[in-house]
Structure formats: structure tokens, C-alpha cells
Amino acid sequence: MLLPFIGPALLLNIAIVLVPSVATVVLAFFEWSGLDVPRFVGIKNFVTVLTESLFLRAVAHNIVWTAIFLTVPIAMGLLGAELLRRTKRELFQPIYFFPVILPVVVIGLIWRYIYHPTRGLGKILGVSLLGQPSTALFAIAFANIWAWWGFLCAVFYSATQGIPHDLYEAATLDGATGWQEFRYITLPQILPTLTFMEVMTIIWSFQVFDWIWVTTQGGPAGATELLATLLYKRAFYAYKMGEASAIGVCISLFGLAGVGLYYYLARRGAEI
Amino acid sequence: MTRSFRSGGLFSQVVLLILALYSFFPLYIALSASLKSRADLFANPLGLPKELYFTNYVQAFEVGNLKQAFFNSGLLAAGAVLGVLLTAIPAAYALAKIPFKGSSFLVGYYFFCTTIPAQLFIIPLYLAFSRFGLTNSLFGLVLVYIAIFSPFAILLMRSYFMNIPNELLEAALIDGASMLQAFWRIVFPVARPGVITTVVIVAMWSWNNFLLPLTFLNQERVMPVTVRLGMLMGKWSAAWELIMASAILGALPVALLFAFLHRRFIAGLAGTGLKG
Numbered sequence: 001m002l003l004p005f006i007g008p009a010l011l012l013n014i015a016i017v018l019v020p021s022v023a024t025v026v027l028a029f030f031e032w033s034g035l036d037v038p039r040f041v042g043i044k045n046f047v048t049v050l051t052e053s054l055f056l057r058a059v060a061h062n063i064v065w066t067a068i069f070l071t072v073p074i075a076m077g078l079l080g081a082e083l084l085r086r087t088k089r090e091l092f093q094p095i096y097f098f099p100v101i102l103p104v105v106v107i108g109l110i111w112r113y114i115y116h117p118t119r120g121l122g123k124i125l126g127v128s129l130l131g132q133p134s135t136a137l138f139a140i141a142f143a144n145i146w147a148w149w150g151f152l153c154a155v156f157y158s159a160t161q162g163i164p165h166d167l168y169e170a171a172t173l174d175g176a177t178g179w180q181e182f183r184y185i186t187l188p189q190i191l192p193t194l195t196f197m198e199v200m201t202i203i204w205s206f207q208v209f210d211w212i213w214v215t216t217q218g219g220p221a222g223a224t225e226l227l228a229t230l231l232y233k234r235a236f237y238a239y240k241m242g243e244a245s246a247i248g249v250c251i252s253l254f255g256l257a258g259v260g261l262y263y264y265l266a267r268r269g270a271e272i
Numbered sequence: 273m274t275r276s277f278r279s280g281g282l283f284s285q286v287v288l289l290i291l292a293l294y295s296f297f298p299l300y301i302a303l304s305a306s307l308k309s310r311a312d313l314f315a316n317p318l319g320l321p322k323e324l325y326f327t328n329y330v331q332a333f334e335v336g337n338l339k340q341a342f343f344n345s346g347l348l349a350a351g352a353v354l355g356v357l358l359t360a361i362p363a364a365y366a367l368a369k370i371p372f373k374g375s376s377f378l379v380g381y382y383f384f385c386t387t388i389p390a391q392l393f394i395i396p397l398y399l400a401f402s403r404f405g406l407t408n409s410l411f412g413l414v415l416v417y418i419a420i421f422s423p424f425a426i427l428l429m430r431s432y433f434m435n436i437p438n439e440l441l442e443a444a445l446i447d448g449a450s451m452l453q454a455f456w457r458i459v460f461p462v463a464r465p466g467v468i469t470t471v472v473i474v475a476m477w478s479w480n481n482f483l484l485p486l487t488f489l490n491q492e493r494v495m496p497v498t499v500r501l502g503m504l505m506g507k508w509s510a511a512w513e514l515i516m517a518s519a520i521l522g523a524l525p526v527a528l529l530f531a532f533l534h535r536r537f538i539a540g541l542a543g544t545g546l547k548g
Binding site for chain 1: 284285287288291292294295296298299301302305313314317318358359360362363365366367370372378382385387388389390391392393394395396397398399400415416418419420422423426476479480482483486487497498501502504505512515516518519520522523526527530534537538541542543545546
């Protein structure tokens with residue numbers, strides 16, 4: 001009786017997500033172009049990948065990306081949520097959220113125009129923010145933050161809706177300032193949500209692909225190469241399925257390691 | 273300042289307004305650029321259009337061959353929505369209402385699935401799909417969409433199904449209603465908001481997805497809007513008014529959906545804290 005209910009979804013999931021995910025881990029120990037016969041090579045792919053400067057730079061870029069997204073959009077989301085809670089001006093929420101639902105390709109095209117050195121804002125700024133290695137990664141992150149912070153704002157605002165009103169009323173009677181209300185009521189009350197979003201941010205930050213692909217494809221001169229773009233090029237341009245799989249395994253491990261580190265720091269009270 | 277700040281006064285509202293302008297500014301740039309003539313855009317990249325040049329949209333649609341792309345994206349979204357509903361509703365119902373061994377493990381597994389990156393399975397999946405002739409096939413990609421979007425749909429709809437009192441179901445079953453009748457008459461009406469939320473979010477994710485069609489569909493006849501838009505840059509490197517018009521056309525279906533159902537989008541995504 002149970003199988004007709006859970007069977008179809010589970011079967012499709014096993015065939016398309018679970019088995020290929022396990023296959024990636026296996027494939028990481030083989031050399032394969034996708035056409036010839038796979039050859040077992042032990043940990044060679046991992047050695048090759050981990051000693052490559054391209055890979056190490058991509059890891060560094062992913063870490064920078066993670067650091068940006070753990071702080072800037074989270075702070076913006078908290079600010080927006082706290083002000084929405086105070087003013088009850090909920091009509092702002094869909095405005096902040098709208099960029100979140102747009103296709104990344106569309107946002108990428110818009111910001112490429114904005115950053116364009118001789119056409120958009122770039123004309124006024126006199127620089128090509130996407131074209132020079134020192135600013136490209138930050139320019140993409142800036143565009144991504146624009147389309148991301150509204151999501152966090154909505155998540156945090158929805159969490160504040162569960163906070164009992166009398167906490168704020170008591171604080172008002174005690175003459176608490178706006179900052180004190182946020183620091184001693186809102187923040188501790190939504191801490192589980194905040195922690196959850198920080199953990200998800202780490203996982204998501206190591207998966208970023210679309211934002212890079214629709215803006216710079218990893219350029220200029222590898223300045224915006226992330227693990228996911230490196231994997232894509234390795235698999236579908238260079239046909240090195242084993243090395244690409246090794247990168248895929250690393251992306252997942254970095255996500256896991258990030259989460260582990262986060263919990264470790266949170267327990268020691270070093271964060272938040 | 274402290275007083276007005278605390279009481280949700282002027283200062284807070286000004287900050288909220290600034291944030292709204294920040295959210296709106298890039299959209300204004302794109303919209304105004306898409307409505308300018310090429311000469312107007314070149315001379316005046318940031319200001320309002322001198323006259324509204326709607327022909328950019330017609331030209332973008334025709335020259336960019338967006339008609340086929342829209343059709344493909346529409347089919348992908350419709351297929352994914354239908355497939356997700358057909359597979360996720362029964363699964364969500366079972367996980368909410370039928371106690372069985374491994375039920376909570378399965379819930380945990382589906383949550384885990386929502387965090388798995390496509391990069392972890394895309395290589396073997398691509399190799400298998402190309403062997404079975406499922407690349408360059410809309411049907412093949414719909415199968416992938418169903419598989420990767422259904423965990424979210426199952427978790428979301430399960431939370432609605434769990435609110436239905438067991439007594440209500442039992443009463444219906446005792447009255448001789450079949451399982452399917454009980455589901456249709458009692459469960460579905462209660463879960464309707466969850467179902468609508470699932471529909472709009474799965475439609476949006478299917479329409480917006482880029483990495484999967486980029487990998488699985490590389491012939492022009494099957495390309496969806498997102499992949500097509502990604503290729504336009506090289507084609508029209510200087511015609512920014514056409515690029516912006518195509519970008520806006522490509523976002524229009526999800527933008528319209530959001531205009532009517534933004535509550536469902538926000539509840540479904542922000543309420544769960546998952547982005548899929």
C-alpha cells in the first residue's frame with residue numbers, strides 16, 4: 001500500500017540524484033574521457049587537482065565569496081527585517097524579494113550592461129569592474145547580493161513574526177533604545193534561523209556557478225574561477241571526467257567542512 | 273533620532289525606502305535601456321528614453337529566435353510542474369499521514385537532497401543520458417527537474433498535510449470513501465495553499481534553471497530561454513537595447529507570476545529557508 005505513494009518520487013530520485021552522486025565519488029578514482037574505457041588510477045586525480053594552482057586559486061575565491069556572503073547580505077537582511085518589523089511596512093517586502101525570483105542570466109545581462117566600461121555606469125566610473133582581475137569577483141558578488149539579500153530579509157522577517165510582542169513592550173517600558181531592542185530581543189530570538197541561514201550560505205557558496213558563467217565565465221585571467229566553473233570546464237571542455245569528479249567531491253567536502261567549522265566556532269562562542 | 277528610530281518612525285521608513293530604490297535601480301536601468309533607440313542609448317545611457325522605442329522588443333523576439341525558446345521553456349516548466357505534483361503529492365501525503373519504518377529517515381534524506389549541488393551528480397548523469405539518448409531531449413530534462421525539485425515539494429506539502437486531523441480522514445474512510453476520494457475531498461482542499469506554492473516555485477525554478485539545460489540541451493531547437501539569452505551577448509555585442517529587451521522578455525513570465533502570487537513565493541521560499 002505504501003509503495004505507490006512514495007515509490008515514483010523515490011525511484012526517480014535514486015536514479016537521477018543518488019546513483020550518479022555515488023558514481024561521481026567512484027569516478028573520481030578513474031581516468032576517463034567519457035568515450036574510452038575508464039582506467040582505475042587511485043588518488044591520482046586528487047593529487048593532480050589539489051596541486052594545481054588553478055584549483056588552489058578557485059578554492060581561495062570560493063572562500064572569499066563565502067566570507068562576503070556570510071556577512072554583507074546577512075547584515076542587510078537583518079537590517080531590512082528589523083525595520084520591517086518596527087514599521088509594519090510590509091509592502092516593501094515584495095519589492096526587496098522581486099530580484100530573488102528573476103533568472104540569473106537576466107540579472108547577469110543587466111549588470112554586464114551596468115558595469116560596461118563605455119556604455120553604462122562604467123562610462124561614468126571610468127573603469128571596467130568586470131574586466132579587471134582585481135575587481136571582477138567583487139563586482140559579481142555585488143550583483144549577486146542585490147538579488148539575494150531580499151531572500152534573507154524575508155526569512156528573518158518571517159522569523160521575527162514568531163517573537164512574543166510583550167518582550168518588545170517590556171523593553172519599551174524599560175526605555176530600551178532601538179539598537180538594544182534588536183541586540184537583546186530580535187537577535188537572540190531569531191538566532192536559530194540566523195544559524196541555519198549561515199550554514200546554508202556556506203553550502204551554497206561552494207556551489208556557485210550561474211553567476212560566474214553568465215558574467216565572466218571565470219575570467220579575466222582566472223580571477224573569477226570558482227570550483228564549480230573549474231569542474232564544468234574540466235568535464236565538458238577538457239573531457240577529463242575523473243579530474244572533474246574529483247573537483248565535484250571536493251565541492252561537497254568543502255561544504256561539509258564549512259558546516260563543521262561553523263558548528264565548532266559557534267560552540268566556542270567565537271561567532272555571534 | 274533614537275525616539276523616532278525606536279517607534280518605527282521616519283528614520284526607519286527612510287532606510288526602507290532607500291533599500292527599495294536600491295532594489296529598483298538596476299531594473300530601471302534595464303527597462304529604460306530596452307526602450308531607447310540605439311543612438312539615444314549611446315548618447316544617454318542612464319536617463320529616461322527620449323521616446324519609447326517598443327520596436328526593440330519585436331526585433332529582439334524575432335532576431336533572437338525567442339519564440340522557439342519560449343515554447344521550450346514553457347514545455348519544460350509545465351512538464352516539471354505536472355511531474356512534481358504527480359510524484360510529490362502522494363509521497364508527501366504518505367510521509368505525513370501513513371506511519372512506517374524509515375519515514376523519518378526519508379524526510380531527513382529529502383532535506384539532505386535539497387542541499388546537494390548539481391555538480392555532484394551532473395557528470396555521470398550526463399554520460400548516462402547521452403548513452404540513452406536523453407540529451408537534447410526536453411523529456412529527459414523534465415525527468416531531471418522532477419527528481420531535483422520534488423524533495424523540496426515533498427517537504428513543503430508534507431507540512432500542510434500534517435495539519436489535517438486524522439479523525440477527519442478516518443471518518444471519511446469509515447463512511448465508505450475510497451483512499452482517493454478521501455484525498456480529493458478532504459486532504460486536497462486543506463493543502464491547496466501548499467500545492468499552489470509548489471506549482472509557482474517549481475515553475476519558476478524550471479524557467480530560471482541555467483546549468484542543467486546548458487549541459488543537457490545544446491541544439492537550438494530544444495534550447496530554453498535562459499540558455500538562449502546567455503548566447504545573445506556574442507551575437508549582438510553592441511546592441512544593448514536589444515539585449516536588455518530580450519532580458520526583460522525572458523524574465524516576464526516569472527515576473528508576472530510573482531506580481532499575482534508574491535505571497536506564495538515568499539511563503540514557500542522564505543518560510544522554509546530553502547532555495548532548492
